[in-house]
Amino acid sequence: MEIQVPLDKNDVCILIPTLNEEATIKQLIEDFQAEGFENILVIDGHSRDRTRQLAEESGARVVVQEGKGKGQAVQEAFQLIEDPYTVMIDGDGTYLASDIYTVLNPLIEGHADQTIGNRFANFEPEAFTKLNLTGNKVLNKLFGLAYGVWLEDILTGYRGFNKRSIKGLNLNEMGFEIETEITVESVKHEMKVEVVPITYVARHSSADTKLNPMRDGFKIGKTIFRMARLHNPMFYFGIFGSLLTLSGIVVGVYVVNEWLSGVTRIPMTILTALLIMTGIQMFIFGMLSDLVVSLHRETMRMMRKNNER
Ligand SMILES: Nc1nc2c(ncn2[C@@H]2O[C@H](COP(=O)(O)OP(=O)(O)OP(=O)(O)O)[C@@H](O)[C@H]2O)c(=O)[nH]1
Ligand SMILES: [Mg+2]
CATH class of the missing domain: 1.10.287 (Helix Hairpins)
Structure with a gap:
């Protein structure tokens, strides 16, 4: 899919949070560059491997986050970004750079403040473990029940934002609860959120997940529930x-x-x-x-x- 509206690709900041992603980061950056996107910001969580070096060599701007956790990294990055559009993508190579047009189009056409890349639209069988698939489904249902909106895949790692939505969100979560908080905050501020279909591929064999499905799943569930006190x-x-x-x-x-x-x-x-x-x-x-x-x-x-x- 190509972009439908004229766009200066430098107006789009590609935001990649990373923690020990040396197996995939270089390829991911090159894939975006091949699509014409050069404005790439890697926010790194003190990786102990060659992630930062590889990202810099590939031409990305690399910032080491001050604190710990994906949530803290995203909050810090949102303060740095002043571009009209931001596309956030995990650095583990499980999402495709070529899906960026699907994620961007609704923002550029102006009918969405935020887009959510729905992994369930098209995923490789090995991309989700059984536990992750069930966990995601349960948490999506819980979210739907608590907030009265059905957003298919609230925990996705591929999302688009316009500047208004980045600056308007009030975020505090430090870890993997950040996706939930972003989604709840958007619903609370009545932002226009659009779900778009993307492809989700299996994680690179030599890279480890940073997510502990039981512990983080439970924390995410708790966040959905806790935040519902103020919303519903x-x-x-x-x-x-x-x-x-x-x-x-x-x-x-x-x-x-x-x-x-x-x-x-x-x-x-x-x-x-x-x-x-x-x-x-x-x-x-x-x-x-x-x-x-x-x-x-x-x-x-x-x-x-x-x-x-
Ligand atoms: N800056 C920063 N990035 C992090 C941190 N923890 C994880 N990440 C990155 O956040 C992204 C998502 O982490 P993953 O471990 O892939 O988590 P996930 O995609 O929810 O879980 P999987 O389904 O197992 O892949 C990856 O690019 C990680 O490198 C952190 O503490 N700081
Ligand atoms: Mg991942």
Whole structure:
């Protein structure tokens, strides 16, 4: 696919976060250069291999991040970038430079502030381990439930941004929770996010993943849930409310059963009442918080409108 709108390719910053990616970084940079993109920024996480050297030799600008973690690297890079468009891509060679037009077009045509490269559109069978595939699907579903928008592949490593979206996101996550935070922040700021199909290929055999599927998957799930408190409080408090009410009902059924056979269980009866009452209170919390969030959203919308004028 070629670009549909005239574009100065130097207006596009290719942002590559790397940590020990010497097996793939050179090829990736050369692939982008072959497509005519020379404005390449590698943000490196103190690689202990030849990543920085290879990237510099290939003609990329290399910055060593100050802190640790992919999230911190992305935040630092976003502060450095002043170009109209940014395409962020993992340095592990699992994404194709030739997909850049698909990622860029909606931004350049002006109907999106951000694009998400959907890996599920086309992936090599070995590109996802079974655990990663299931984990991604579960986390996408959880995100959809919590935020009420279906974005197919929120954890993708191939994304496009216009300048407004880069400067408008308020990011704090240090590690692999960054993709979740970017996505939640975009939904919160009502940015136009478009999902585009990309190809996902298997990781280079000699390079190791930096992601621990269980630990990082759990952290990502926690981030989705935690951030939902401010965005969709009914979902957040509703889950606590449902759990409490359900346990109340379970204990209650037991108490009634016992009572029918002639045994009265006073402490358990009290427990039933407490559980159900607290559960219902959680729902009321949820409703009140929902009201506060809706009013806040309305205010933010008005402020944004005023700023745009
Ligand atoms: N600057 C920087 N980059 C990092 C850090 N950790 C990982 N990266 C890079 O972020 C990108 C994504 O990391 P991966 O290990 O491929 O994680 P992933 O793609 O989510 O997981 P896989 O499916 O296993 O490939 C790669 O280019 C890494 O080199 C870090 O601490 N700092
Ligand atoms: Mg990867």
